[in-house]
Amino acid sequence: MMSGSLYERLGGTEGIHQIANDIIDNHLRHPRISKRFAEKDVGKLKKGAAEFIITGTGGPNVYEGEDMIATHKGMNISDDEFMAVVDDIMGALDNNGIEQREKEEVLFILYCLRGEVVSQ
Numbered sequence: 001m002m003s004g005s006l007y008e009r010l011g012g013t014e015g016i017h018q019i020a021n022d023i024i025d026n027h028l029r030h031p032r033i034s035k036r037f038a039e040k041d042v043g044k045l046k047k048g049a050a051e052f053i054i055t056g057t058g059g060p061n062v063y064e065g066e067d068m069i070a071t072h073k074g075m076n077i078s079d080d081e082f083m084a085v086v087d088d089i090m091g092a093l094d095n096n097g098i099e100q101r102e103k104e105e106v107l108f109i110l111y112c113l114r115g116e117v118v119s120q
């Protein structure tokens with residue numbers, strides 16, 4: 001079993017960039033939320049997602065975006081959309097061979113952030 005920070009167990013900077021790319025690709029083809037991302041700069045979304053995860057899981061402090069409330073303010077995001085994002089993230093972890101234990105840790109972090117994203 002792998003030990004170390006969640007950052008390390010998700011494959012470090014390289015592994016997390018791959019996971020973030022897959023998360024955004026999943027969002028772009030997810031019927032419940034794809035419209036939210038339609039007009040956005042995909043490269044910027046992937047970079048922002050990767051850096052957020054790197055910083056939030058114990059890696060280097062590379063995230064320069066806004067906090068989650070400021071980022072999602074005024075979007076009026078529903079619980080259903082939140083679940084779609086969670087599903088996409090779990091799918092991306094599966095796709096990159098991430099194991100159950102790490103998936104549970106990510107799920108816990110996402111759940112803790114729910115109140116900063118939904119209905120802001």
Ligand code: HEM
Nearest residue numbers: 033036048049052065066071077081082085110113114117
């Ligand atoms: C816990 C769940 C979520 C996390 C951790 C999260 C995280 C992020 C991060 C890190 C960014 C990029 C910020 C930046 O680079 O400056 C972002 C942007 C965005 N998020 Fe979320 N997000 C979550 C849930 C959602 C949900 C449920 C939706 C709606 C479907 C959503 C829609 C968006 C959109 C549309 C943007 C782009 C904003 C823009 O650049 O104009 N997010 N999110």
